Amino acid sequence: MTKPISMIQIGAGSMGGALLKSWIDSGVIDPASSAIIDPRPTPELEEMCGKAGLAINPEADRGYDLCVLGIKPQMFGGIVPALDWPEFGDTLFVSIAAGITVEEIGMLLKPKAPEPRVLRVMPTLPAKVRAGVTLLAENPALSAEDRAMGERLMAAAGAVHWCRDEDELDRLMGVTGCAPAFLLRAVEGLMAAAEDQGASTEDARFLAEQTFIGTAKLLEADGRDPGTLREAVTSPGGTTAAGLDVLNERGIVESFVAAVANAYKRAQELAKGTK
Template sequence: MNLTKSNPLLLVGAGKMGGAMLSGWVDQGIDPAALIVCDPRPSDEMAALFSKKGIRHVTEAPVGLTPAVVLVAVKPQMMDAALEPLKPVVGPETLVVSVAAGKMIATFEAAFGQVPVVRAMPNTPAQVQRGMTALFASPAVSREQKTLVEELLSGIGAVAWLENEGQMDAVTAVSGSGPAYVFLMAECLAEAGRKAGLSSELAAKLARQTVAGAGELLYRSDLEAGTLRKNVTSPGGTTAAALDVLMADEGFQPLLDAAVAAAAKRSQELS
C-alpha cells in the first residue's frame, strides 16, 4: 500500500512521540504531500518542520477526506476527546493506529466500528531512531496494512508483533517505560560517583557516557546482555565486588520486578 496525497496518513498529535515518528517518515523519504498533521498547538520545532518539508498542518480533522491511515498519538487521558472528531474521516477500510498506553482495540472499535486497528507501543529513543515498538493487530487488519505499519514504524527503530493484546501491558512496562529506568540509573550512578569523591560535573559526565556507550555496545553486539556483563567482570575484581551488591537477593532484579509490575498494573488501569 502506497501513501499518496489522495490516500494520505493523518497523524493526530505531533508531540514528542508523534513528532519523532513524523521526523522518521521524512527521513525515510515518504512524500510529505502524503502526510497531514492534526495538532491544535504544535511546538515551534514541529511548525518549522511542517513549513520546511511542505507537510499539511490542520488544527482539526479535515472535512471531506478519508485517509488510508489515521495514527493517533495523544496521551491516554486525552483519547476520548480526540476520537469523537475523527469519526467523519475514518472509513471502513481506514487503518487506525494507536500509540496510547492502556487503550485497547475495543476502544477504537467502539468509536469507529469494525475498522482495522493496530495498537503500537513505541518508546522515546524513537527520537534518535533507536526506538522499540511492539505491535498488535485486530483481525480486520490485512497483510498489506501490517506491512505498511512495519515500514512506518521501522523508521524509528525496531518492531515486534505480539501474539495477544494482553501482552501489551507488560510491553508498556518493559520497553515503553524502560528508558526512564535507564535514565534513573544514570542519575543514581552519577550521584554515587559524587558521594565517592568526584565533582558533580565529572560524575555526571562519566555516568552519562558510560550508560550511552554501554547501550550502543549492546545495540551493535550480537552477544547477549549477560555475556557482555560477564566480559566486563574479572573474578575477584572491582566490577565483581559491585555486582555482588547489585545481584544480591535484595538487589537490582527484585527492584525491577516490582517496578515493571507496578507499571503494568497502571497500564491496565488506564484501559
C-alpha cells in the first residue's frame, strides 16, 4: 500500500480549498503529518481541517514530503523566501499559480533549498468534487519519484494531463483552468433565456443546471465525439437547428477560441510581471 503524502499547503483560498477537500476525501494525504498555512482561514476550512485532524498554522517543527504553493502570483516574492521547516531542501514544491515560472520559484527557494524541485500544475475548480482536470508541466529537473508523487496528488482531484513544458501548460490552461467559468457563463445565458420565456428565476436555474449536468453525463457515457452527438440531437430544419443557427451566426466556436487565446496572452503578461 502506498504511504499517504505528508503535505504542507501555503494558502487555501477557493482553488486551494477545493483541492484540499479532494485530498482529504481521497486519503492521498496524511492529515496527522500535514498542515495548512493561511492567515485568515474560513470557517469552512477550519471545520474541514478540524474533522480531518489537519493542523492550521502550526509551528515549523517538522519536514514535509511536498509543499503546495496555493497563493497568488504577486504574493510569491513576499511569502516564499520566508518559508522554512526542517529538511526544507528535501521537499517537492508544487505551484498552482498562473504565470509565475519554475525558474522564478526556484530562485526564491534557492537560499534555503540549493537544488529546489518545483512542479507547476494548473487544476480546475471541479477538483472539489474530485472531477477536475489538472495540467502538469514536464520539468527535466524532477526525478521519476517526484513526477509520480505530483501526479498521484493531483489525480486524487480528477483527471491529469502532462504538458511538454510550461508554455504548453499556459496555452492549454484556458481550455481547462479557465473553462469552468466559460461554461458556467453559458449556464447563466440559458437561465436568462428561460426567464425571457417566462420561467421564474428558481425554475430557470433548475432547468439550465440540470440540462448542463445531463448533457455532460451523456457526453461522458455515449462515446461519440461532441460534434457527432450534437448532430444526432439536431433534426434538420427543427427547433434545435434554428437555435444553433443563431449561435453559429454570432460565432460561438470562434468566441471560445478567442477566449482561450486571450487567457494565454494574460498568462504571458503575468509571467512578465505585467499588471
